[in-house]
Amino acid sequence: MSVDVRAAGAVLWRRAGDGIEVAVVHRPRYDDWSLPKGKLDSGETLAAAAVREVQEETGYRTVLGRHVGQTAYDVHSRNGRELLSKTVDYFSGEAVSGSFEANHEVDELRWLDPVTAERLLTNTADVGVLREFCALPATLTTVLLVRHAKAGKRDDWTGDDDLRPLSDAGLRQAEALRTLLPLFGPDDVFSAPRLRCVQTVRGVAEDLGVEIRHEQLLSEEGYWPDPVRGINRLLAIAGAGGTPLISSQGGVIPDLVSALADRDGLPISAARGGVVPSKKGSLWVLSFRTGDTGLQLVGADYYPSPLPAPAPSRH
Numbered sequence: 001m002s003v004d005v006r007a008a009g010a011v012l013w014r015r016a017g018d019g020i021e022v023a024v025v026h027r028p029r030y031d032d033w034s035l036p037k038g039k040l041d042s043g044e045t046l047a048a049a050a051v052r053e054v055q056e057e058t059g060y061r062t063v064l065g066r067h068v069g070q071t072a073y074d075v076h077s078r079n080g081r082e083l084l085s086k087t088v089d090y091f092s093g094e095a096v097s098g099s100f101e102a103n104h105e106v107d108e109l110r111w112l113d114p115v116t117a118e119r120l121l122t123n124t125a126d127v128g129v130l131r132e133f134c135a136l137p138a139t140l141t142t143v144l145l146v147r148h149a150k151a152g153k154r155d156d157w158t159g160d161d162d163l164r165p166l167s168d169a170g171l172r173q174a175e176a177l178r179t180l181l182p183l184f185g186p187d188d189v190f191s192a193p194r195l196r197c198v199q200t201v202r203g204v205a206e207d208l209g210v211e212i213r214h215e216q217l218l219s220e221e222g223y224w225p226d227p228v229r230g231i232n233r234l235l236a237i238a239g240a241g242g243t244p245l246i247s248s249q250g251g252v253i254p255d256l257v258s259a260l261a262d263r264d265g266l267p268i269s270a271a272r273g274g275v276v277p278s279k280k281g282s283l284w285v286l287s288f289r290t291g292d293t294g295l296q297l298v299g300a301d302y303y304p305s306p307l308p309a310p311a312p313s314r315h
Contacts, residue, residue: 009037010093063185192219
């Protein structure tokens with residue numbers, strides 16, 4: 001009987017001249033060359049495990065981008081008595097600081113151009129992940145689109161609905177998002193002008209030391225009179241540079257994501273029956289490439305909860 005083991009890692013990359021280099025590590029225990037990865041700790045998300053494992057194995061702090069791929073294979077436990085079914089999720093991860101020192105898991109790291117790195121990798125599964133990473137530019141624009149956390153039932157709130165606050169469960173979700181979202185490197189924060197939307201990302205804004213900018217066009221009341229204006233506003237925010245975090249509502253996010261995906265021909269695998277999901281406290285990581293006609297959506301990864309969860313559904 002197999003036992004499921006979850007692991008996460010990244011295609012760790014950095015800029016090098018007009019191109020990029022990726023990191024390949026040598027593990028003396030297996031005498032192989034691989035992409036950095038490792039098992040999840042108890043209660044850990046895939047994204048957190050990827051960042052932690054990359055730093056432990058390579059010494060580099062990384063900012064995550066799109067979810068690149070997943071591999072699955074069987075391995076034996078250390079005592080050889082159990083057959084383990086292991087699943088590894090890989091992200092794009094830009095190295096932003098740090099340096100390598102040999103450790104008990106990795107004794108050598110090489111920064112290589114992708115073609116040379118592919119030739120060095122031992123396992124064909126890692127080669128497939130690297131090729132998937134190289135199918136798109138490394139330097140994509142990331143937008144973090146969050147639906148506000150739980151705020152109780154609208155019918156139970158007697159005041160102005162704009163002022164309906166997060167519930168206790170919603171506050172816990174917001175704290176979990178405060179831990180998850182920085183892994184993707186947000187540097188500016190926007191929100192629909194509803195208290196529950198603002199509260200969901202307030203902790204991230206405080207940690208960054210930035211003010212939350214209100215975006216009426218990304219609220220339900222502001223979006224639906226002219227959805228094209230709302231979509232163009234999100235694209236303008238993305239085009240201004242950096243990695244924006246946007247907090248919006250369940251009446252906006254599914255239409256906005258599906259409209260962008262339809263426009264750019266991107267299938268949304270998370271959709272069920274044509275419906276794009278947007279649970280309270282959930283996150284869409286949207287990846288854009290700059291083309292001749294502006295930003296093009298090339299990746300859309302959905303995380304239904306900031307708590308430990310299965311791999312994101314993605315293109």
